[in-house]
Amino acid sequence: MRAIPLKSLASLTLAALLLSGCGQGLLGDGDDAATEEGPIVLGMLIPQSGSEAAIGPYMSNAAQLAVDEINAKGGVLGRTLQLKTADDACDPQSASAAANKLVTEGVHVSVGGYCSGATLPTLPIFGRANIPMIIPAANSQELVDQKLKHVFLINGTGSQQAEAAQKWIAKQGAKSVALMHDNTSYSKDIAVRAQGLLGDQVVITEAVTPKESDYSANITNVLAKKPDFIYWTGYFQEGGLIARQLRQSGYEGALMVADGAVSPKLAEIAGNEAAEGVYATMTQTPDTLQGAENWIASYKKKYNADPGPYSNQSYDAVRLAAEAITKAGGTDGAKVIAALEAVDGFAMFSGPLKFTPEHTLANGGFQILVVKDGAFTLQDPLR
């Protein structure tokens, strides 16, 4: 009786494996599509479903805005720019399948990537097809640790974020710090690096299981160590629940979240009372950008909604791709990569761009935000 469900589960898994196997088999058709005729296609992997689906539209809308603006000015090298999005669901398997789909659709440059865990397996897929990747949001150190030529990060990295966190914790005079992460590539990376910087100050590092509702067991663990500063390095859904449950459990110390948890939804989930005063380490958002009023206005006009986290990075990723293709004089992967490496002083929201030898930003640009009346506002630019 019991064996039947087990067998059937096994065959389900097998079916799933076969399906993903088929996806791999389509590889290699991409190169033929990289012609020098027709529109230049930018591919963008973003979460449109799953737990992080709320972020997807912020990124794709902003990227489309950049594409439209560039096309209105005559396109790139006389060719129009086209954006193709695909859903990575913040899930490694879906991301691999979606990346293969984009490759077969003949994209020339990838400008997507939000969840580090989902972006990681797409690196070799784009790499084999010789497609440069400008990653706007995903920022785990693991993405650049492999030193892949075609991978460029335009968001600050995990180690830069951990440094910002450490600076702020020192500034606050916190004595005992608890780190909480959700065991995903992105989240654990920041926690591990923060622990390296903070050393003995860290009294506990607690991993939680994402996508659950009840974190009371983890919170009991953390609070038993009596921390006066808690740093959550995961995403906003769990972040909101953890903020609420921490306050319900009587925690009165400081709470800080990492950039993945910066979303208006965090305060909504936690309730304004529990979210008030929550700090965040974050790169620039539309709300904290200086002199971006025009850009925000045109975004609002086009989508009838406010831009959100990673809107500006996505917008910049498209502009940077266009710039590199222009400089390279075509869409040949190697030439575009060389052009990206040579970029010096390209104006972006995060400041003038120049890549380090690891293909990351020289300055992560992390700043400290704080929740006031349910919205993240700038607390300290950390400059």
Added chain:
Amino acid sequence: MTQLVWNGLFVGSFYALVALGYSMVYGIIKLLNFAHGDLYMLGAFTGFAVLGAAGGVPSSLSLPLLLGVLLATMAITGLAGVALERVAYRPLRRAPRLSLLITAVGASFALEYGMRAVAGADPRVYPVRLGGTPLEILGARLTPQQLVLIAVAVVFMIGLNLLVTRTREGRAMRAIALDPRTSALMGIDVNAVISRTFFLGSALAGAAGVMAGAYYGKIDFLMGFLIGLKAFTAAVIGGIGNIPGTMLGGLLLGLLESFGTFWLGGEWRDVFAFGVLILFLTVRPTGLLGERVTERV
């Protein structure tokens, strides 16, 4: 220590409520209803919609209002469960077990992504929240609202157990679990009883969904997946098909998770909880109270 026990019991009572539906359906038609967790999600969203329709209510009334919403939601999710059985499972009742299982997986995806199409992928937040000031009881912090939720869960479980063991309806369910064909020959309307079983199980899952929504606040279209798996596990530990066993199984799983987190840390919690379960099932494959293999509901 009492805090750990309390945390475990609280989470466990949610597992138990959801697990009951699994257990009842499996008991009667030997179907692992993988869409059951999604009925929990459906309940949470139905409650959200009903609350939205009820409009702004002063917070002093939030508890009675929530109870009303709870009952309305149970009726709606119960009917959804009946419809699910009618559309997806009844036509396949004589088909091989595998086809039924795949249908259940399909129904689960259909519910999840159907809800995403209707309500969007963004998580929603309940307009009425059960916050409450925590009390210290025996060294554990708990809120009166948590006590109310557990009380509601216990009332449902006891009520269900009475219904199954003491009423004509329950006798019919147990008869069908033993032998559907003979039951039909004895004049029991098998289809109607199975429909009502689905109604009850789904209504309980819906109730758990509303309670989770009101307590934790956040709901999303994938929220049923993980708890569905956990509830299934709880049902197996308790002895699938056995109602008191299933309740115990839910509470035990909650406690295992709570103590696993405490002893080994968050990243080892599931390894610990499920490791214990594997050990337990090798010693006692029928589950905690699963000895009455011949009579299941």
